[in-house]
Amino acid sequence: MFLEIIQLLLLSLILTILIEVLFAICYGVRDKKDYLLICLGNVLTNPPVVLIHTWLLVTFSFGGLLIKLPLELLVIGIEALLYRKYAKQVFHPVLFSIMANVFSYFIGWVINWFL
C-alpha cells in the first residue's frame, strides 16, 4: 500500500507541474525563476492535498466535490500568495492561480476519462 501511495503522489505531482508549466507558457510567463516558483509551489501544495484526498477515499470511501473543492481552494490560495510575493511576471496572481488549477483539474479529468 505504501509504495502505491508514493507512486500516486509522484505521478500526480509530475502531471500537475507539467500541466501548470504548459499553462504558464500559454499565459506568457517567460522568467525562469517564475517557472521554478510554479514547480516549487506545486511541490508544496499538491502532495498534501492528494494524500488527504486519498486517505479519506481509502479509509472512509469519502470523496467527490465536497472534499476536492475546499482542498483545491486552499491550493489556489497558497499558490496565489506565493505568486504575489515572489513572482515577477505573474501580474494577477489570484486569477493565474485559479486558471492554472482549473486547467490542471480539467486536463486531469480528461486523461482519467480516456484511461
Next chain:
Amino acid sequence: MFMVRKITRWITWFMLCLFVFFSTSKIVKADLIVEPEDAFYRSHRNSCTYVSRFYIANGEKGYSTIYVNPESKLSVYKVTNETEFYVGFSYDKSGTTWLYCEVPIKANDGSVTYKKGWIPDADCYLKYDGIAFYNDHESELSNYQGEFKDYQVKNEILVWLYPGSGEVVRRFKELDASHISSVYTDEDGRDWGYLGYYFGKVNSWVCLSDPEKEDLPVKKIVKEDLIPPVEPEWSPMDGEYLPFLVAAVLVLVVIVGTFLLIHKIYKHK
C-alpha cells in the same frame, strides 16, 4: 402586508394540494436495494449493474486483491482463495468487469467486520446457487401445478440453495405456495420447487417431496480447476494507517524543505 398574506394563502393552498395528492396516491411496494456507501459507486451509479449474488475468491497467486476502486492501484485487502463474499454491483471498464464486494473478516472474539471494495471478476468466480441451478436445468423444469398447496407445516419449511447443495438458506414457519414458479425432479424422484421471491429475493429451492427434512442427500456441484489458497504476505506497510502516517511524515518533510528553499531563492525579491 397584503402581499405577505397573498403569498401565505398561495403556499397554504399548494401544501393542501400536495397533501391531497400524496394521501390518495397508491403506495408502491418495492424491494429495497441497498446501495453501497462507496465514492466510486456514487459517481458511477448509472453505469453499475445490480448483481446481489455470492462469489468465491480465486486469484492466480492463491489470493485476490480488493482495490479502492476500478481506477486505483491502492489495495484495500487481500482475500485468500475459497473465501466467499457478497457482490452487490458490477461495473465494466475497458473490457474488465469489476465487482463491488463485501468480504467478511472474522475476529478472534467471533465478531465479523467487512472489507469493502472492488475486485476484477477474473480473480473470483460466481458461487453456484439457486439461479445457476435453475439456468442449468431450465429445459427439465415443469410448471408448478399446486402440488404443495395442501401441505401442513409441522415445524418449519427448509429452503435450500439448490437441490443437493446441503446448504439451508432460509427457514419459514409457513409458506404461500403460489410463489413457487417451477418444479424440478431430481435423480431420486424428489420434487423441488423454485422460490424466486418471498418476502424479499430468495432464488432458492424447496424440497416439495420432503420440505422439512434436514438430512437430504448432498450432491454438491463443485467447480473444477480452482487455484489452491495461499495466505497473502502482510507487512506493516499493508495496514490501514501506517502507510498513510509514513507518507504524511515524508510529505511534511518535503513541505518544510520546499518552503525553506523558496524562502532562500526568492528572499531578495
